[in-house]
Amino acid sequence: MRKRVYIAYTGGTIGMQRTRDVYQPAPGSLQAQMAEMPELRHDSMPAYTIHEYTPLLDSSNMTPREWVKIARDVEANYDRYDGFVVLHGTDTMAYTASALPFLLSGLRKPVIITGSQIPLCEIRNDARENLITSLMLASSYAIPEVCLYFGGKLLRGCRATKVSADGFAAFDSPNFPPLGNVGIDIEVHWDLVRKSRGGKLGVQELNSPVVSALRLFPGISPELVRNVLRPPLQGLVLEAYGVGNGPDQNADFIAALADATQRGVVIVDCTQCLEGTVDLAEYAAGSALAQAGVISGYDMTAEAALAKLYYLFSRGFAPERVKKEMQRDLRGEMTVRA
Numbered sequence: 001m002r003k004r005v006y007i008a009y010t011g012g013t014i015g016m017q018r019t020r021d022v023y024q025p026a027p028g029s030l031q032a033q034m035a036e037m038p039e040l041r042h043d044s045m046p047a048y049t050i051h052e053y054t055p056l057l058d059s060s061n062m063t064p065r066e067w068v069k070i071a072r073d074v075e076a077n078y079d080r081y082d083g084f085v086v087l088h089g090t091d092t093m094a095y096t097a098s099a100l101p102f103l104l105s106g107l108r109k110p111v112i113i114t115g116s117q118i119p120l121c122e123i124r125n126d127a128r129e130n131l132i133t134s135l136m137l138a139s140s141y142a143i144p145e146v147c148l149y150f151g152g153k154l155l156r157g158c159r160a161t162k163v164s165a166d167g168f169a170a171f172d173s174p175n176f177p178p179l180g181n182v183g184i185d186i187e188v189h190w191d192l193v194r195k196s197r198g199g200k201l202g203v204q205e206l207n208s209p210v211v212s213a214l215r216l217f218p219g220i221s222p223e224l225v226r227n228v229l230r231p232p233l234q235g236l237v238l239e240a241y242g243v244g245n246g247p248d249q250n251a252d253f254i255a256a257l258a259d260a261t262q263r264g265v266v267i268v269d270c271t272q273c274l275e276g277t278v279d280l281a282e283y284a285a286g287s288a289l290a291q292a293g294v295i296s297g298y299d300m301t302a303e304a305a306l307a308k309l310y311y312l313f314s315r316g317f318a319p320e321r322v323k324k325e326m327q328r329d330l331r332g333e334m335t336v337r338a
Contacts, residue, residue, distance in 0.1 A: 003139035011056035012089030025056035046139035059089025083138030097157030102311035106199035144196035154180030209313030222252035229260035244278035248288035261293025
């Protein structure tokens with residue numbers, strides 16, 4: 001029997017149509033185009049069902065509410081399908097790919113997130129290959145993870161980040177190798193794939209915790225930092241320099257961080273660099289942040305750190321528990337030094 005794949009079509013470039021001078025979502029258009037693709041009727045391809053979301057969203061309009069909607073969609077159809085493909089816009093795809101691993105516990109089937117830089121309706125596009133390969137991955141490869149497939153790379157979702165605004169190789173996983181590479185053959189690196197822990201699939205709701213992100217820049221005002229850290233903020237991803245450094249000679253800046261952590265705000269230090277890990281003990285400029293109560297995000301992407309904060313606070317954990325769990329690897333999102 002042919003395998004069955006459920007497609008959650010949330011929107012994004014892949015199914016858009018050109019209207020005057022811009023691309024816009026077009027309800028029903030993607031399904032019509034896929035119905036005309038002979039490749040999808042080949043015996044090697046799975047049968048598929050498309051659920052088109054209403055409204056279709058440019059991913060710039062995605063919120064955590066949509067993350068939960070996608071997770072619930074997977075849960076509702078979990079027993080009837082062999083795998084799942086989420087069609088999504090590229091702008092915030094890495095955020096959704098980072099959030100879903102935390103929201104879907106007990107996952108034993110592949111969830112592949114993909115999209116395109118050029119719509120399927122155009123003669124020259126990357127949508128066709130991304131779509132076909134994602135369907136094959138979701139149906140024929142028992143990868144019990146949320147993955148992002150794009151431009152020949154299969155990435156762990158919570159390790160992925162967007163690295164190009166206009167290239168076909170738009171995503172990368174700078175601190176963790178791809179789970180698979182696609183060329184003439186589809187090669188999955190099974191030694192890197194997380195093992196299924198079994199159990200029943202569960203979905204974690206998000207109860208609107210107040211979390212945010214702040215990127216440091218030279219000359220940043222301590223008053224700006226204090227404003228960002230004001231109540232009711234619960235958690236912050238601080239995108240710092242290099243291995244996690246900040247302006248340690250700015251006493252007001254350090255005091256703003258210390259005052260917030262003493263109130264229970266969880267501040268997670270992630271590097272602005274694409275590659276590498278945070279080490280708050282390497283430089284005085286980093287150890288000052290640690291002394292102010294800031295914790296290391298190690299080699300997590302900023303997207304994964306933000307999604308993890310949403311997840312942990314939604315579980316009702318107190319700040320000290322959130323700090324502890326932020327420094328543990330829960331879904332393959334980080335490499336913690338021994």
